[in-house]
Amino acid sequence: MSDLAPRPRTATELVDAAFQVYRRDPMQFLLVTAVAYVPWMVLRLLLGISMDPNRMSMTSAAVISVGSLLAYGLVSGAVTRVAHEVYLSGTADATTALRDIIVRLPVLIIATLAKVFVIVGAALFLILPALYPLAAYFAVAQTVILERRGVVDAMRRSSQLSRDLKGHILKTILLLFIINVAVSIGTGLPVAMANNHVLDEVVSTTVAILVYPLFGITETLLYYDARIRKEGFDVELLAAATPSPAGASL
Numbered sequence: 001m002s003d004l005a006p007r008p009r010t011a012t013e014l015v016d017a018a019f020q021v022y023r024r025d026p027m028q029f030l031l032v033t034a035v036a037y038v039p040w041m042v043l044r045l046l047l048g049i050s051m052d053p054n055r056m057s058m059t060s061a062a063v064i065s066v067g068s069l070l071a072y073g074l075v076s077g078a079v080t081r082v083a084h085e086v087y088l089s090g091t092a093d094a095t096t097a098l099r100d101i102i103v104r105l106p107v108l109i110i111a112t113l114a115k116v117f118v119i120v121g122a123a124l125f126l127i128l129p130a131l132y133p134l135a136a137y138f139a140v141a142q143t144v145i146l147e148r149r150g151v152v153d154a155m156r157r158s159s160q161l162s163r164d165l166k167g168h169i170l171k172t173i174l175l176l177f178i179i180n181v182a183v184s185i186g187t188g189l190p191v192a193m194a195n196n197h198v199l200d201e202v203v204s205t206t207v208a209i210l211v212y213p214l215f216g217i218t219e220t221l222l223y224y225d226a227r228i229r230k231e232g233f234d235v236e237l238l239a240a241a242t243p244s245p246a247g248a249s250l
Contacts, residue, residue: 040070136166
């Protein structure tokens with residue numbers, strides 16, 4: 001039975017709720033993901049980029065980095081937007097979500113780069129310190145898209161939401177990591193045995209289209225979970241949905 005009423009959830013409950021949101025309107029999630037990942041895969045195949053990782057040039061590496069960042073930015077933003085609509089209203093429109101994200105894409109990409117830079121910078125010194133910025137900036141994409149904040153403001157807002165919740169956030173991220181590893185092993189081993197780079201590109205893109213929405217949905221639900229715990233967002237939604245009694249004031 002579906003239980004998506006806004007309330008505080010444990011890490012496992014968040015992932016379970018993400019599956020429920022996904023099942024509510026899977027085609028919208030698949031569409032916004034495919035719109036970014038399929039053209040990027042076709043372009044790589046046509047140009048022969050990354051077909052042989054052992055002979056990759058600096059130019060190919062640069063193209064892959066830029067293209068992957070653009071595709072990831074578009075997908076993460078669009079899935080966040082669709083998850084927001086499905087979670088709070090039950091329906092979403094992929095076309096509207098993509099149109100909205102295009103406008104915010106430059107800010108989202110810069111914010112993502114800033115987040116990665118901080119996490120990688122921390123990881124270069126010790127492993128454990130990298131977990132702190134990973135948890136602190138968990139909701140950068142969501143604050144950029146859903147609250148329409150700038151880069152610095154989005155990172156500050158995410159850090160505020162993570163306060164006293166970093167353990168909870170890391171548990172949820174760990175669950176997503178475990179799911180990702182399981183799926184990667186399950187699909188990667190048979191393809192690796194075929195030793196066909198084209199097949200590898202097609203399969204990896206198909207898996208990304210099917211699986212990535214779950215991660216984006218979970219991140220969005222985690223953002224709302226933090227707002228419910230720290231700001232009473234569930235009470236705010238309930239108050240907004242409760243009509244004022246007629247004639248309450250005389």
